[in-house]
Amino acid sequence: MAVTADIGLIGLGTMGSALALNIAENAAPIAVWNRTTARTHAFHAEAADLAPRITPCDTLEALVAAIRPPRAIILMVPAGQAVDDQLAALTPYLAADDLVIDAGNANFHDTNRRARAGLSFHFLGMGVSGGEEGARHGPAIMGGGEKADWDRVAPILTAIAAKHETEACADWMGPEGAGHFVKAVHNGIEYADMQMIAEVYGMMRDGFGLPAPAIGTTFERWNNGVLQSYLIEISAAVAAATDPLTGAAMLDVILDKAGQKGTGRWTAIEAQHLAAPIPVIEAAVAARNVSARLDERKAGEAVYGPAPERLPAGMLSEADLEAALTAGKILCYAQGFTMTAAAGPAFGWNLQLPAIARVWRAGCIIRSAMLDDMAQALTEDPARNLMLAPLFTAHLKRSLPALRRVVSAAALHGHAMPALSAGLAWFDAMRTACGTANMIQAQRDFFGAHGFERLDGADRPHGPWAMA
Template sequence: MSDKTGSAQIGVVGMAVMGSNLARNFASKGFKTAIFNRTYAKTEDVLAAHPEAGFVASESVEEFVDSLEKPRRIIMMVKAGPATDATIDALLPHLDQGDIIVDGGNTYFPDTRRREKKLSELGFNFIGCGISGGETGALLGPSMMPGGPKDSYAHIGPILEKVAAQYDGEPCCTWIGPDGAGHFVKMVHNGIEYADMQFIGEAYDLLKGAGLSATEAADVFAQWNTGDLDSYLIEITSEVLRQVDARTGKPLVDVVVDAAGMKGTGTWTVMESLNLGVPAAAIAEAVFARAASSSPELRAAAQAALQGPDGTINTDDRDAFVADVRQALWCAKVIAYAQGLHLIKVAGQQYGWDIDVAACARIWRAGCIIRAKLLDRISNEYAAGNLETLLEAPSISAELANCNDAWRRVVAKASEAGVPIPGFSSALSYYDLVRAKRTNAALTQGLRDFFGSHTYRRVDTDGTFHTQWSGDRSEVEAVDSH
């Protein structure tokens, strides 16, 4: 037994920026923190750079595990995928039953479900914890979304809650639900983030189409950030638009290649919405817009072949148009939250997680990328009643009604001018689709029955029916619907 044995309260594996910053956060909150990296040179760099943290460093996995008090609490900050499995396999031989492993990476939730099941059968506790806020959040306080065995949260929860971001004295961290619930919620958080950034980009394109310079648009976003659009992404949009490129003297946004990258979480959100049959088209359009931006051959061919307006928006009152864009942006953001939270609600029911949707909104109020003033209202509305959708919340539906005309004017203006707004227009179509008393799905069912005998139900009687289209077109009651 060394003098390090059982000396640390929490351990962090993986000393890249996120891992080292999270370890520094633990240390700054008074927790004795053990650190480990597969290559010890990286650990030495962290030790040298942050002597004030008083880290307990180890060169081997065995020594690292030994340095932790029991039950051991280990947070892995390693690349999602095979590296996560490899790290777990390296840790397991040295752990005791009841020890807790936390995966803090951007992991696809089915992988978390698989790992939790495997480790539970071996007597270990496995927690999949979504962490949002980037490098700064990891250091100063992220939003944290842990899911796994609830009894293990008693051992790890108080530590996570202390290092998480705080909002009005409340930690932006809560137990989300069993097995993969935490990583699922983080996945949807990122899907909403994709949509939010797409809407902001569309708003900027609209302002630009109306003749605003990047600097003028920056001023508009800064002003918007003082009202009901107050959010981290709106705030930094102003900063990005104000940045001048040192090499050319142009706005930086004009010299950045217009091809947006993706790391998978937005795509996973759309895949899961399709899997569960939950409409989330506004989020999907944001993912597809990034895909289109990164398809140079497609764009080159279309630019050479297609005709249309040049994106110039003619308006008699520019200030009024800017005000309309603000309202349209707010409406679109609400739709993205509504779609994401509905997906979380349905997944909670489907996977047996029983997720508190109000709590999800509550822990996103600080620390994370989609933190926004709007989340206060959203969390309160979900806490006040059992909402099927955010859109039925009294304060939300009333505000959407107030902004409706502006939203429609913006979508119409953009269409006339040739400004691509897949997010704004999809969000508006969703709004109209879910409020419609009758949809065109009745015709779809008729067509399906015609070519595939897929049957249909009637509005005036129970049962399932089929029209004998290739015969005398009489209606018969079907035994089985398929």
């Protein structure tokens, strides 16, 4: 088979198809293969004007033969065993200097394992964010592996990536699974951002009694201010949408039961291993799990009555909700970047926090105007918690009183706000020099003789209960 492509792609599902079209249009001729041959040819036929830049292949051997050596092949297959199976299937056809790029939602531990497995070809793990629209028109791309391998394909990847002004939102994060780790943190922040928006939506619906279109108008207005972001933008759109079957507000006919693919859960689990507290993200993951327990929630309501109550007039304003959401967002991102910083020493990666913030400024699901300021703050001092950066301390000092009012009103009137409440509790703990862990240390010493440090520095590491 003649060489017709500069890069290959395996897996023509929703994301793979969109990414292949993006590459064909903006970067290079591409060869494609799908496990189902009919899908390969249907995709090629549907590519219309881009079809001449796409080579459909019926076999893996044909795919490899169509790509200019040294070859680069992107995998867009489900995470887990499917990736290992595909790597094994490719092995007989690839040369030592060929490169395979796993661009799926892999667990970064799997990417670490594959990078260390002694494959007979080069391997990159690559986080891709932005959904189908991003994959087609410009995603955020987070690479992990050998820097030389990233540099080899960087011209194609930066060509297809989203652009913030003129800067491509694609970068090398570090070796092995660093790219997939950064993508996991991104997804954890995404869970939390979505949950906090949902909590504020719930307060407007149940606490203020606003209909969905009015809530959509509020989100649309917020998107012109400090909260400007993709998630606020789409929240306005979904709240304003009408169900074509019933004519009701679209939100009012959607079952209150959120799905997940596990990436947020991975972030929460890894944070525990790193001893990096991310309570807003953990609360958001738990909230999705609670949402899945619909029968139990119905049973609880039957016994106790519905929890959310209408707020007394004037107790909260929409401005309070906007400010509370602003504070929650800053606190959530601060936790995510702190967790990322902890991963560097743990895994031997030199993760560059400013570069991560810059990659997230466009293309990805959590893109927002705030990330530009975060990139600047992290450039000034990467080791400083974002909640202590001057720009964000100013934001927090203005918005924290509203967050307190919102969380307090929610607690008093039965509105579940796990993520915003967790953010407030974390903030209060992080601004308290003398907390309550002395009681825990005394308890641990009492029942287990674990010892403790003393404020006066004296060499008496046990309490009097240990001297009986």
